[in-house]
Amino acid sequence: MSALTVAVVITPGFSPFHFSVPCILFGNAMPDPQLFNVEICAEQAGTVLSDIGLSMNVEHGLERLAVADIVIVPFWHNPDERPAQALLDALTHAWQRGAEVVGLCLGTYVLAYAGLLDHHRAATHWEYERDFSARFPAVHLDSNSLYTCDERLITSAGTAAGIDCCLNIIRQHYGAAVANRVARRMVVPPYREGGQAQFIERPLPENTRDAKINALMDYLRRNLDQPHDLDSLARFVNMSRRTLTRHFLKATGTSLGEWLNAERLQRSQELLETTDNSIESVAAMAGFQSPISFRQSFKARFGVSPSEWRRTFRGPAQVALEHA
Structure with a gap:
């Protein structure tokens, strides 16, 4: 040849x-x-x-x-x-x-x-x-x-x-x-x-021109581990569900649900990279309803499992120590 x-x-x-x-x-x-x-x-x-x-x-x-x-x-x-x-x-x-x-x-x-x-x-x-x-x-x-x-x-x-x-x-x-x-x-x-x-950085908006939406975003970031629904969040900003949905989309370019899921995924990345918490604990601290839903969302977004992410960004030696 x-x-x-x-x-x-x-x-x-x-x-x-x-x-x-x-x-x-x-x-x-x-x-x-x-x-x-x-x-x-x-x-x-x-x-x-x-x-x-x-x-x-x-x-x-x-x-x-x-x-x-x-x-x-x-x-x-x-x-x-x-x-x-x-x-x-x-x-x-x-x-x-x-x-x-x-x-x-x-x-x-x-x-x-x-x-x-x-x-x-x-x-x-x-x-x-x-x-x-x-x-x-x-x-x-x-x-x-x-x-x-x-x-x-x-x-x-x-x-x-x-x-x-x-x-x-x-x-x-x-x-x-x-x-x-x-x-x-x-x-x-x-x-x-x-x-x-x-490896793609997709920064989420930190602030918008809407003061009420900014206050809501700050509140959600402080309470990612808590369950949230549209009715309670609408009451928080004194808006109707429809008005909140419209204002949030206009202010951020994304829906409230998509933004919240992205924030939770970003928080889970930080926890996987910087703490020794189990996958189950990371899921709970980031606000996912269950480890299964967390793994599914993480895999769909990043193409790898949470454990694979941790190995990539912390190294296999550190991961092995966590399970020793």
Whole structure:
């Protein structure tokens, strides 16, 4: 079996970390150097400067994309800037002739600018989710997955998710055994549970322009562990149920029930990360009716269980101590 050619596209202002991920995984970390042949390409051969002042002398131009089996754009320095048309055309032609085209982190923007991702699933860094969706409405953005694969168009979420994505490409071509050996050499898990939704910050409004709604929100935050119903909360602010519902939606952009559930989930995250309380205690302290409803809500929102969240953000050693 001949080696697969991987063309890694380096662009001005590149990130050394993002650039190194495919170069290492398909290069030095491979147990068999004959499986992949990595070539560094740029729009024009010559010196390319990184975002921190490092430079790379590149031998190949975009002509190598015409023969590569896998083309990877590991980064893009500015989502507002449209890449050069020569690069977009080269990526399009590579995909049309059967190559896999990969965008890691903000490299997804380059594929989107080329029009390749229209009507396809894609992932990018969660911080750019709103910008990406507004800029490329025809792309089906997956805001939870660490990486996506859709008709030889492969994209990853932010930063370290590029490692997961490249490991999956290796797994698809040469099987789990080879991918696992590469992961061991990199000292990373061969497959990560969960998705980028675990890391997304979705801040809730602290205050609004409505004084009564602010007072209600403060009251609820102080009493998350207590049961609440719309009638009692309406009495608290001297409104009817309908008026409270309308005012709360106008002030916060969300319903009272959705806001309260989000606050309880956020509180449960804090408790899981900073205390040794059992899952049952966390559920009660955050105001969920039962541990079962807590686990269901947590899993639906973050894609992992409360115990998995705790392991991710506290580490397995700390979790083991809690159960010793």
